[in-house]
Amino acid sequence: MKYTISYQNPNRHYIDIQLTLSTNNREKVKLQLPAWRPGRYELGNFAKNIQTFVAKDEKGAQLSVQKLTKDLWEIECANSTEVIVSYNYFANELNAGSTFLDEKQLYMNPVSCLLYDSDHVEASCELQLNIPEDYQVAVALSSSAKNCFLAKNFDELADSPFIASATLQHHSFDLEGTKFHLWFQGEFKPDWSLLEKDFIGFTKPQIELFGDFPTKEYHYLFQILPQPAYHGVEHSASTVILLGPSYNVLKKEGRYEDLLGVSSHELFHTWNVKRIRPIEMVPYDFSKENYSKLGYLSEGATTWYGDVMLYRGKVFDDAAFFRTFNQILDRHYNNPGALNMSVADSSFDTWLDGYVMGVPNRKASIYTEGALITFMLDVEIRKASGNKHSFDDVLRTFYQDFYKQRKGISEMDYKATVERFAGSDLTDFFTAYINGAKDFTNQLNASMNFFGLQYKKLPATIFHEAYLGVKIMDNKVIMVYPDSSADLGGISVGDEIVIINGIKVNDDLSQWLEYFRGEQISMGAFDAHGTAKRILVNLSEEFYFSRNVVSFVDSLSEEKQDNLKSWRGY
Numbered sequence: 001m002k003y004t005i006s007y008q009n010p011n012r013h014y015i016d017i018q019l020t021l022s023t024n025n026r027e028k029v030k031l032q033l034p035a036w037r038p039g040r041y042e043l044g045n046f047a048k049n050i051q052t053f054v055a056k057d058e059k060g061a062q063l064s065v066q067k068l069t070k071d072l073w074e075i076e077c078a079n080s081t082e083v084i085v086s087y088n089y090f091a092n093e094l095n096a097g098s099t100f101l102d103e104k105q106l107y108m109n110p111v112s113c114l115l116y117d118s119d120h121v122e123a124s125c126e127l128q129l130n131i132p133e134d135y136q137v138a139v140a141l142s143s144s145a146k147n148c149f150l151a152k153n154f155d156e157l158a159d160s161p162f163i164a165s166a167t168l169q170h171h172s173f174d175l176e177g178t179k180f181h182l183w184f185q186g187e188f189k190p191d192w193s194l195l196e197k198d199f200i201g202f203t204k205p206q207i208e209l210f211g212d213f214p215t216k217e218y219h220y221l222f223q224i225l226p227q228p229a230y231h232g233v234e235h236s237a238s239t240v241i242l243l244g245p246s247y248n249v250l251k252k253e254g255r256y257e258d259l260l261g262v263s264s265h266e267l268f269h270t271w272n273v274k275r276i277r278p279i280e281m282v283p284y285d286f287s288k289e290n291y292s293k294l295g296y297l298s299e300g301a302t303t304w305y306g307d308v309m310l311y312r313g314k315v316f317d318d319a320a321f322f323r324t325f326n327q328i329l330d331r332h333y334n335n336p337g338a339l340n341m342s343v344a345d346s347s348f349d350t351w352l353d354g355y356v357m358g359v360p361n362r363k364a365s366i367y368t369e370g371a372l373i374t375f376m377l378d379v380e381i382r383k384a385s386g387n388k389h390s391f392d393d394v395l396r397t398f399y400q401d402f403y404k405q406r407k408g409i410s411e412m413d414y415k416a417t418v419e420r421f422a423g424s425d426l427t428d429f430f431t432a433y434i435n436g437a438k439d440f441t442n443q444l445n446a447s448m449n450f451f452g453l454q455y456k457k458l459p460a461t462i463f464h465e466a467y468l469g470v471k472i473m474d475n476k477v478i479m480v481y482p483d484s485s486a487d488l489g490g491i492s493v494g495d496e497i498v499i500i501n502g503i504k505v506n507d508d509l510s511q512w513l514e515y516f517r518g519e520q521i522s523m524g525a526f527d528a529h530g531t532a533k534r535i536l537v538n539l540s541e542e543f544y545f546s547r548n549v550v551s552f553v554d555s556l557s558e559e560k561q562d563n564l565k566s567w568r569g570y
Contacts, residue, residue, distance in 0.1 A: 377422075
């Protein structure tokens with residue numbers, strides 16, 4: 001399959017794509033546009049971005065095309081040796097998993113916009129870019145000529161995003177036989193020495209954990225925006241990371257910890273997800289959903305280890321690591337859905353609403369719950385083995401004995417491997433916390449105590465979140481804590497609170513609630529349909545939404561110090 005990429009007017013954001021392929025004496029060829037992209041487990045509906053679609057044979061004669069599904073085309077090609085399909089793709093969304101074109105860059109995530117021959121998905125691919133002469137190309141694919149790149153099959157091509165631009169900034173460093181590339185697109189003033197030092201810091205412990213790095217080159221493709229942004233997507237030999245605003249990216253009090261956090265997370269995915277995969281995703285089927293209950297491994301373990309690797313590499317000190325731990329705990333305790341649907345079932349249901357709020361308090365987060373489950377299982381293994389084994393051994397086993405043997409991971413494989421290193425039956429743990437939605441506060445406290453850690457659950461800093469039990473965005477209620485003062489008083493998601501005790505609310509709801517605390521409060525609101533409603537509430541003395549603060553206990557015993565040293569790796 002040969003792909004030729006060009007464009008005429010970048011301000012229109014349309015990319016011209018031509019695909020040429022052999023018919024192999026077939027009478028009909030079916031071309032599939034991927035229905036989703038790895039790293040985001042939901043249907044993408046990319047076909048909505050295609051404006052025109054024409055198929056011709058090698059002589060230029062137009063061929064009959066029938067659309068079979070929203071993203072599958074069938075082409076009549078009897079008596080033809082080649083099919084040449086020309087279509088254009090609207091690319092005006094810029095995030096870490098999208099495709100985007102403007103006057104400054106061509107940025108493509110091939111899985112979102114390139115068709116493939118559904119009968120020959122293993123065929124080799126060639127990618128030709130017709131771009132301005134002064135453009136550089138940041139991509140993990142091998143090159144056969146200027147702006148011409150090769151992939152062994154569609155899976156490799158789909159997994160190889162690129163940025164083509166005249167304004168790319170580039171730096172590279174070598175570590176353990178792999179060359180790591182840092183590419184920055186957008187307004188950015190890099191401090192290469194700082195970036196190299198810290199990136200080596202979190203990369204070394206990751207390579208030590210798994211024993212090797214899977215590729216000889218690895219590319220970080222950074223899109224730096226002038227406005228607030230945060231997003232990352234993993235690939236086999238690269239990652240795309242979106243971050244902003246530009247002036248805050250390298251500030252330690254700004255977004256620098258976010259830059260390091262997302263970079264370490266996406267690098268860890270090089271092993272866990274891109275190679276260690278749920279059995280249902282070996283191989284990927286781009287034409288439909290790939291359901292799996294192992295999101296707590298794929299995303300949860302990566303969320304946890306991305307931060308732990310920064311800690312082990314001494315890139316994060318105690319305070320920085322505890323800040324990330326605080327965030328995980330905040331997300332857990334401020335999501336009532338975690339007590340409603342198990343993390344395993346929530347993984348399966350990411351295909352329904354994994355990346356939007358969804359209906360209130362429906363499900364758990366595979367990232368948050370999976371991270372805490374990984375932490376607790378790590379402690380179970382360390383306790384049982386006297387720190388001779390840890391969850392590190394579980395991951396190494398998945399990499400060495402499953403990925404390298406071309407096997408995916410099943411739920412049974414996961415449980416059996418954890419139990420092997422724990423040396424005990426963990427059925428009760430799995431039933432309660434992975435396949436069930438039991439509150440694991442007691443288990444979490446015990447795991448914290450193993451390392452001499454503790455956490456305090458404090459009221460949310462925003463008064464209406466803590467004591468009324470609502471979260472508000474753009475003046476609208478987006479979350480109501482179950483059985484809170486707000487819930488019992490009749491406040492609903494979508495309400496806009498406009499009056500409190502006869503006084504107009506002007507972005508100062510919390511201040512007025514605190515002022516009237518201790519008396520019954522009358523509020524006026526408009527519901528999601530614009531109908532006025534009156535609400536009577538009595539604020540609780542207990543808080544609902546919380547913030548969590550991780551710290552060391554007052555004095556660490558020698559045993560806890562040894563546990564902590566083993567965990568940190570130093």
